[in-house]
């Protein structure tokens with residue numbers, strides 16, 4: 001939807017201190033927020049602070065110019081990433097973070113082909129229980145970065161005997177093309193102290209450390225535990241040293 005008029009002075013005055021510019025080698029990130037977001041988490045209402053960001057190649061310091069430019073860009077066709085903050089994220093000594101890769105089927109539809117939907121909710125609950133943290137929802141990470149249409153094709157291949165890696169590679173994609181640079185820049189704008197990463201995936205931990213995320217530790221995020229599989233999972237945790245790698249191995253996003 002395109003606007004014909006330029007942004008009003010009144011709106012600019014409201015937005016001026018709610019949009020910050022983060023400059024990087026790759027261009028700039030505009031971070032808008034915080035916005036109060038009450039969320040239904042397992043039947044309880046929990047208030048998070050929500051921020052959304054937009055990455056562009058050019059740098060414009062004047063937010064008037066940015067907003068005017070946005071109105072002519074077809075942003076609804078391109079997904080933007082965002083982050084939910086809980087507690088005193090900037091100052092609390094230890095904060096939990098989750099870098100959650102978007103999973104349309106798991107997060108929105110509750111698909112049981114993967115446990116992404118469960119991990120999304122569970123990580124939010126763990127952050128709340130911890131007292132401070134952030135959930136980064138990374139919109140350009142669908143299907144380990146191959147996109148939704150390609151993920152659908154990969155699922156068909158998987159139904160025909162391919163594993164996740166083979167399916168992605170036979171479609172011409174590298175197995176994992178996710179990039180965390182913009183999320184890390186945003187994190188650094190919101191907090192300078194190190195963070196504890198919520199993940200079961202040692203490769204993701206290594207990728208984030210390589211990308212410059214200041215990490216003080218890692219907390220595992222167990223899979224879809226229910227009355228049906230809890231005893232089984234507990235036994236595996238106690239008796240098997242390699243559940244970590246398996247636990248996030250069920251989804252193309254893991």
Ligand SMILES: [Zn+2]
Nearest residue numbers: 103106114116
């Ligand atoms: Zn998933």
